[in-house]
Amino acid sequence: MDDFYRELIVEHYKNPAYKGTLDPNDFTYEDENPLCGDHIRVDLRVDEKQIITEAVFSGHGCAISQASADLLMESIIGKPLDEVKNMTKETVLELLGIQLGPVRLKCALLSLKVLKAGLYGIGNIEEELLEI
């Protein structure tokens, strides 16, 4: 875990490539994990074909939540909005490339929860994300 964690922190927590806000934007949404105080906001821009052209996150939290948000933003740019629908817990874990215990899993999934709740409404997201 050491090397992985170190890399994750250096690459994405300390120097996130997709951190910021967009004004104007086409979609924005924010939420928090009350248990650890992590807070994440996601802003998106899409083109006329509903392809995501820009995606950034802002907020604060632990290395896992921040790094997974950065990786998630990177992965959705250039994709049709519709494709976000198919993204799951597994997508995020694949991006991170590690297994996580239940507590850290919540940190990792916060950005996906924010993204999906923003796009489809909090009532329309999967059970496993709602529990965060």
Add this chain to the structure above:
Amino acid sequence: MNLDINKIKTDFPILNREVRPGTRLVYLDSTATAQKPGIVIDSMKQYYETNNANIHRGIHQLAEEATAMYESARQKIAIFIHARSTKEIVFTRNATESINLVAQTWGRKFLQAGDLIILTEMEHHSNLVPWQMLAEEKNLELDFIPVTENGELDLDTYDLLLEKKPKLVAFTHMSNVLGTINPAKEMIEKAHNAGALVLVDGAQSVPHFSVDVTDLNADFYVFSAHKMVGPTGIGVLYGKEKLLAEMPPFLGGGDMIKKVLLRSFKPNDLPHKFEAGTPAIAEAIGFGKAIDYLSAIGMENIANHEKKITQYALQKLKDVENLKVFCPNVTERGGVISFELGFVHPHDVAQVLDHYGIAVRAGHHCAMPLHEKFGLPATSRASFYLYNDYEDVDLLVIGLQHVNEMFA
């Protein structure tokens, strides 16, 4: 007397394990739950292998043995906390259930709309939520003794709150976040003078120093076995006999009755009135062994040891850059230190420390209102018990320096 920590460490099988190959366990999370000595574990195994039977009803040999063992554990607990009689010792699942029992029986029967309960800002959720539930049901008022910047209860405000004639004061003897040991005896006396009863949450006190419920004059006192080197699944409600006698039963079923008709029942005598159904028999026996173990070492010796380790840790932690202890100047404190490490999130602190085999807690430690008061979503917490030594503290300090390097 100094504790022989090397000997004590060998009493606890888990402390000999490696968390990962080559990394020994440094367990600094006893406030959440304590580790168990071999004799506690063995006593439960032995019971299942030689005495297992249901208690109180059976007439056969095993049932008599099991009943005697279960009741002997109750006797040990009564002696350990200086209760006047075993009638005052009710077995529950844990401290949380004990508090709920009092809220749902005494509270429901004796409190009325508009009555006031005084709590404090440093309570564990288990001494907040049961009262919030009762307050909502019965339209009660709740008020709170504030916590000062220094991490202690503001006793001047307590005096003012008592003028409002509360019916109950409920507070923790020792904070599981700040380590603050509250002046329970003085607070109880003041509450009684104001006409209130007192419930003390002893989840963090009974494991760590000598408690005399009779001298304190507490009306209710609650604690859990698992935090005092005993098993999970069993805890205690101490209540003054006169109060317990006036309270209606909590759960209904077997064992808590003397006589049952189709439409009515007659409750059993104390303390069985509050113990419905088959209890945690093996756990009670393990709990009794835990008390034997702690008593043999001596609660004074344990308290002194923890004091020394905590002072040493507070001193050593000053060497860690960016580290800020949450209320470092509490005058009377037990072996609990919560802290922040610069901007590093407590989850990351705990995860990196875990890599070095060091177990600490990260989060709000079931005390969200206290964290909110100080503007902190979460902290990291190291806590000490009789099996921790100076080397454990040194390893923590080295681990924290690694965290700093990683996040620098």
